[in-house]
Amino acid sequence: MEAVIKMTVPAARTHVRWRQIADGVLLAGVLATLYIYARVQGLTYAEMSGGAGNGYEILDAGMSMPVQALPDSAIGVIDISGLGGLIAVRKSMEEAPVSVDEDSQALPFVTSIPDIALQMPEADLTDGGKGEEDDVPITALAVSVYGNGGIPELTTFTVEPENFDAASLEIPRRLGKEFDGWYLDAACTKPFDGLAENQKALELYAGWKEFDGFICNDKGHITDYTDLSVATDGILAFPRSPDCTGIEYGSLEGLEDIVMEVYIYTNITYIAPETFDHLYFLMYIEVAPGNPNYYSKDGILYSSSGELVAYPNGRNL
Known part of the structure; x- marks a missing residue:
């Protein structure tokens, strides 16, 4: 048709x-x-x-x-x-x-024509088929700082990797010990020497050591010394650290014939009774101005209340 x-x-x-x-x-x-x-x-x-x-x-x-x-x-x-x-x-x-x-x-x-929307193949408009994680830039470093026996016990923060500086970290405090740097493990066997490439997280542990020439307990009190060199030229000066706070009785045994002068800084706020009585050649005791518990006058040690604490035995010879 x-x-x-x-x-x-x-x-x-x-x-x-x-x-x-x-x-x-x-x-x-x-x-x-x-x-x-x-x-x-x-x-x-x-x-x-x-x-x-x-x-x-x-x-x-x-x-x-x-x-x-x-x-x-x-x-x-x-x-x-x-x-x-x-x-x-x-x-x-x-x-x-x-x-x-x-x-x-x-x-x-x-x-009659039904209403059917145009169905287009899905297109990848993001990363051309690459994994997202491969192209995501590292924008921040997560840092955890452990006191490892010191205070504060833990500090966490984030920072741009290029702005991280271990030297600017707050130094923790620990009575009787001196800070000895940052480590990557609690046992302090792996010193921290810088960030690795593309590092996203960092854990640091505070390292500790004894004060130079002295050994202290957890109260910060001196209990012993390491060698006789602590009394150089007859002058015994105790550590000048806020974490060294006192002197226990018997901690100076063996220095009887060496020490002639003692110097006490403001951080030493506790001295056990008779601590200096066996130092036979001790002639002079001096306390730094500003010590809250002790002062000295004419080389004689007094408490802040005016009580006699120690009289140099060398003056009795």
Whole structure:
């Protein structure tokens, strides 16, 4: 059967002659093919003119494009996988005019197009397939500082790696001990010597040692000395550290014939009774100004309340 299909196209009236039309679906497919061809060739809806209100709408990746005038023909959902997915054209149900030869009967063509959004393949717009962790820059270093017997026990903070400086860390305090640097382990066998490349976390442990020449208990009181050199030229000076706070009785045994002068700093706030009584050649005891518990006058040691604490035995010879 030979038919002439009339289709209104902007600025032109086109007659397409078909020798056989199986049904309305075949017609829709042909018109869709023509539409896709025009789209690929760069035609836009703005170039078409015609009656408005046809109700066509392209749904592209979930976003609707402006309605433009299209031919008075209904087209369905077309699979264009090679171009990126599905194209859905929506048109309210209308009857497309069809004319045939005089010997034929009029063949109405009616179709409705479902609302289907354009389904586009998902594109990776982030890192081109690379793992996110590979490209994430290190923005901060997590630092944990352990007192390791000292105070504060633990300090944590974050810092930019390039701004980290171990020398600027707060030095913890520990009675009877002197700070000996930062280590990577609690046993203080691995000294810290700098950050590794791309290091994200750091744990530091305070190292400790005895005061130079003296041994103290956990109260910070001197209990012994390491060698006779603590009394240089007969002068015995105790550690000048706030973590050395006193002198226990018997801690100076063996220095009886060496010590002639004793110097006490402001940090020594406890002196056990009779601590200096066995220093036979001791001639002078001096206390630094500002000591809260002791003072000296004419080389004699007094408590802050004025009581006699020690009289130099060398003066009795």
